[in-house]
Amino acid sequence: MGSPVALKVISARHSGNSNARERFRREARAAAQLRHPNVASVFHFGETPAGQCFYAMELVEGETLDARVRRDGPLPVSLALDVGEQVARALMAAEAHGVVHRDLKPSNLMIVSTCGDSGDPAAVGLVVKVIDFGLAKPGATTPDTLDQDCAGFSGTPGFASPEQLAMDQSTARLDARSDIYSLGVTLWYLLCGRTPFTGRTPKELREEQIHELPGKLSALAGKVPAPLIRLLRSMLATDPAERPQSARELLAQLRQCREAIEARPRRRRLLQLAALAVLVSSGVGLMSYFWYRQHIQQGASTATxxxxxxxxxxxxxxxxxxxxxxxxxxxxxxxxxxxxxxxxxxxxxxxxxxxxxxxxxxxxxxxxxxxxxxxxxxxxxxxxxxxxxxxxxxxxxxxxxxxxxxxxxxxxxxxxxxxxxxxxxxxxxxxxxxxxxxxxxxxxxPTADISAFDLYSRAKNLVLEWSYRMSGKDNLPRAADLLNRALAHDPTFFQGHCQLAWIHDQLYALGFDRTPGRLELADAAIQAAFRIRPDAGEAHLARAGHLYRGYRDFDGALAELETAGKTLPNDARLFELKGYIERRRPGGNQEEVLRNFERAIDLDPRNFLLLQQTSLSYDHLRRYREEKLVFDRMLAIKPNDAETKVDRAFVELDWKANTRPLHQMIDSMRVTNPSTMASIAGSRLLCALAERDPAAAKDALIALGDTPLNDDVVQFNGPFLQGLIARMMHDNEQARSSFSVARADQEKTVQAQPNYGPPLCVLGLIDAALGRKEQALREGKRAVDLLPVEKDALGGIAMIKYLAMTAAWAGDKNLACEQLAKASSRPASVSYGQLKLMPFWDPLRGDSRFEKIVASLAPK
The missing domain is CATH 3.40.50.10610 (ABC-type transport auxiliary lipoprotein component)
Structure with a gap:
């Protein structure tokens, strides 16, 4: 064909070895499958009459990355990332054919200089070619005996994955994640000029991989950008399940890493250019600009x-x-x-x-x-x-x-x-x-018992996870069990009693267990804490939380916090609890609520739950611009949090009766991250109801499963929501059937909590839907009496809102408008968008009093 090729010939030393010849054939077959710009192509395999094996491959006129680093030293970060992206693309091609390279290293990566189409030398770039799929084999095949070299190990130990180093050749399988590990070691070499692990044997190397990676990573600080250190940590995880799970996923992470590294310098350059433009256009001149630039740089270096x-x-x-x-x-x-x-x-x-x-x-x-x-x-x-x-x-x-x-x-x-x-x-x-x-x-x-301290530490980590992910239904009972075991070891463990009281109070307040027995457990834990250290601030903080969550004794709780604050100057929980109390206290100062939350955030700036509660306060105050800013702070902490993204889009529905941003966000997530559909099912359902889309509402209801739809202290079960959708469709028969099922379930909830207003207000709404007008109004009013605004400003307003809804469904428009006017005039989850769009309020549409309330909440 007239094209130069490279010939690879089996070593004479191994030409008589049938295993070696078979491996050579396999190398050729594996590489021949791949046709990709970043893989050196194999054109022909042959064998001489004398049994000498060879194959012809693409002639790559360049040098290996190993030779480049040995000659010039470590690569710049941008070039190393470019190499990583190109190799990731090559691995994607290999993965598509079920091929694992198993010997990725700098000496198996060739680099070739290229020019742009114009031939301009300034447009020079580098193309990486992966060579020597000599150890490659299909990832799904069973192991064979061909790899039993080097005491059962094949590959290059310094670049091999832990599973390669430890593998039992008779049973082990490797997949793309092993190549991802080797690429991680390769990137380390390109950045530092050396590999991270220096053991002389596979066993020594594996010990280093398992135990010394954190220390090795810490040594990179200041030399390698933090986003790249994080990526290397992921690629070099000992457990393959903790690495990127595919070459495609790795490529996406490499790109994100590059964006994160480049974002800050790019922003700095833009600011400097903007400053230059302003200064020059105003005649200040370049001397002033350079003075300005110097001070900007000084400011950047002393940001803290x-x-x-x-x-x-x-x-x-x-x-x-x-x-x-x-x-x-x-x-x-x-x-x-x-x-x-x-x-x-x-x-x-x-x-x-x-x-x-x-x-x-x-x-x-x-x-x-x-x-x-x-x-x-x-x-x-x-x-x-x-x-x-x-x-x-x-x-x-x-x-x-x-x-x-x-x-x-x-x-x-x-x-x-x-x-x-x-x-x-x-x-x-x-x-x-x-x-x-x-x-x-x-x-x-904290205790004299090491075992008790260990159990306590485990419990606190579960509580911490709850604070970050809000997975309390599972985590909090497990934490309580660990604390009980810790206290069995040391009954005088003061902090253990305080933490246990907090957990019992949370389980009660969140509705997981609103029984007198749960409050008694909290009481017992607090009494134990006071017996041990009656003057401790932590004991008074625990009692404050107990009085607030268990009894809504706001004044008593504030008095306890006053005492606690004398010895807990840096405890964010103290200010957070003050904010909660002020928000629910009758006549509470809402600005004081926000000040306390901000003080807590100053001490705990990445507390996701605290920021979520701050956004809720802005929502109740209908200060939607500020609410969106809080969501932005939350997304800076958890950029991919689906619920927060949806909640931010929901603001437009509440504020302007605009469902489009919410609808678009949900559609986007359905395509890009379908696994989030269950977690945002409640918002999907509300969006569908606002848009009067019964098909979308039913789909969301299926995704919601057994999870109730929550509105502050009020919860709606699945049959209720089925009845609501049927009611919206004017399917009276289906609505009655669903509400009847919902009623039977709700009655059980009310019987278990007879003196708690929220379950009773839902029962009233169900009875209104079933045409039981008098009973419905009686239940709605009783719910207001059980949880009045004089006892709980926030919960009480919710009861008034649902009494208004119950009255509307029962046909009492006078009572409905009277109660809704009260709810809309105070901080509450009553918004312009929900009144304007939601089918809950359809019985009042056209009533001038209702329309006046809606208009009063319209964006100004």
């Missing part, structure tokens, strides 16, 4: 200068123990140090909910900027039998310099003494003033 000098975030301590279960132990060490520091009034200490999201993060400048602190404390814990090694270091986030560091070695029983010393040293380094009471709090051990 506004953070208080005496401020600190205690980051998660790294678990260096062989046992993964000891991760809870390391978290317990961090939590206790944080708790001790938080007792010091002269310090600003970030709450644990926010700092735990930085597990494994090493860009201290970014962390300091995000949390508005001038210092971070990081460390590691290694537990070996009864021996303990703790390393701690205090870092100034403004300069990324070490302020203090120390290693501690001791017996396990000395752990609490070490934790106290670390807290004291940090306070000393920050020149914090410490009172006698605060010093005592630092020195006090």
């Amino acid at each position: 200068a506004a953070a208080p000098e005496k401020s600190v975030a205690v980051l998660p301590f790294e678990n260096l123990s062989n046992d993964r279960e000891d991760a809870f132990f390391a978290d317990g060490v961090q939590d206790d140090v944080l708790t001790k520091l938080a007792n010091i009034a002269d310090l600003k200490v970030i709450s644990r909910t926010s700092v735990m999201q930085y597990r494994g993060e090493y860009n201290t400048r970014q962390i300091g900027d995000a949390l508005q602190v001038s210092h971070v404390l990081e460390g590691s814990v290694r537990k070996t039998g009864a021996w303990l090694h703790i390393n701690a270091q205090l870092i100034d986030t403004r300069t990324d310099s070490h302020v203090w560091a120390k290693q501690y070695d001791g017996e396990l029983k000395e752990m609490f003494t070490i934790q106290s010393e670390i807290a004291q040293k940090v306070a000393d380094q920050l020149h914090a003033k410490i009172s006698a009471a605060e010093k005592l709090a630092i020195e006090r051990a």
Whole structure:
């Protein structure tokens, strides 16, 4: 054909080995399947009469990346990412044919310089070609004996995945995730000029892979951008399930990584160019511009200068123990140090909910900027039998310099003494003033029982997960069980009793268990805490939460918080609870609600649940612009959170009676992330009802499953919602049938909670739908009496709103408009969009009083 090719010939040393010849044939067959710009193509396989095997492949006129790095040193980040993207595309082609390379490394990656179509040398780029699919084999095939080289290992150990190094050749299978690991090692080599692991044998390498990766990653801080460190951590995960699951997924993550790295410099350049344009156009001149640029750069380098000098975030301590279960132990060490520091009034200490999201993060400048602190404390814990090694270091986030560091070695029983010393040293380094009471709090051990402390730490992690993901129905009972076991070990464990009381109160307040027995359990835990430490701020905080959640005793709760605040200066929960109380307290100051929430957010800036509650307050106040800004803050923390994206789009429905943004968001998620359809089913249902789309409503109802539709304290079951859809369609027979089923279920709920208004208000609504007018109104009014605004401003308004709806369904328009006027004049979940669009309010349409209420809520 007249084209130059490269010939690959089997080594003479192996030409007589039938296994080696078979592997060579397999290499040719595997590579010949692939036709891709980033894969060196195989054209022909042959064998001489003497048995010499060869194949002809594309001649790649370039050099290997290994040779490039050895000659010129590590690659720039942008070029390394470009290599990664091209190799990922090659792996996508291999994956499509069920082929796993199994020997990805820099010496198997050729680079070729190319010019653009114009031939302009300035347009030079690099193309990467993956060569030597010599160990490649279909990922789904069963293992064979052809790979039993090098004591059963095939590949290049320094670039091999843990599963390759450990594989039993008779049973193991490899897939694309093994190549992704090898590409991760390759990227490390390209960025650093060396591989991350240096063991001399496969066994030594695997030990390093399992135990030393976190430390190796930390050494990259300041040299490699944080987004790329995060990606390397994912690619080099020991467990394949924790890596990108396909080459396609890897390629998407590589692109996201590049965007994240380039975003900040691009924004800085745009700002500088904008400043230049303004300055030049106003005749200031270039000298002024360069003065401006210098000060902008200085400002960027001291972004955290506004953070208080005496401020600190205690980051998660790294678990260096062989046992993964000891991760809870390391978290317990961090939590206790944080708790001790938080007792010091002269310090600003970030709450644990926010700092735990930085597990494994090493860009201290970014962390300091995000949390508005001038210092971070990081460390590691290694537990070996009864021996303990703790390393701690205090870092100034403004300069990324070490302020203090120390290693501690001791017996396990000395752990609490070490934790106290670390807290004291940090306070000393920050020149914090410490009172006698605060010093005592630092020195006090949480418990004398290590087993109790371990169980307590596990429980707190479950509570923390609930705070971040709101998965309380499962997590909170499990945490309560762990705490009960901890208290069985040490009945005097004060913090264990406080945490247990909080969990019981949450289960009661959230409606998971609103029985007197649950309140009695909370009572018992609080009484135990007061017997142990009656003057402790944590005990008064626990009692405040109990009075608020269990009894709606707002004044009593505020009095307890006043006492708690004297010794808990940095506890975000205190300000958060003040906000909740003020929001529900009759005559509460809503601006004070928001001030308390913002103070809590200052101490706990990445507390997702707290931000969610802040958005809810703005919604009740119908301050929709500010509500959307809070959602933006939430999405900065969890950019892909489906519920938050939908909630933000829902604002337009409430504010302007505009369903289009919500509808478009739902449609987009249905295409790009269909797994989220269940989590946003409630919003889908409301959108469908607002648009009078029964088919979409039924589809959403199926996705909702057994999950009730919630409106603050009110819950609607599936049969009720089926009846509502049928009612909207004017299918009276189906509506009656569904509401009858709903009534039977709702009666059971009311019987279990006879003195609680929300279930009764739903029963009233059902009876109104069934034509039981007098009974419906009686139940609606009784619900208002059981939960009046004088007892709970927020819950009481909800009861009034649903009494208005019940009256409308029962045909009493006078009562309906009277009650709706009350609900719409106060902070509540009564919005222009819902009154304008929802079928709940159809019986009132055309009534001038109702239309006046709707108009009063219209956007101004």
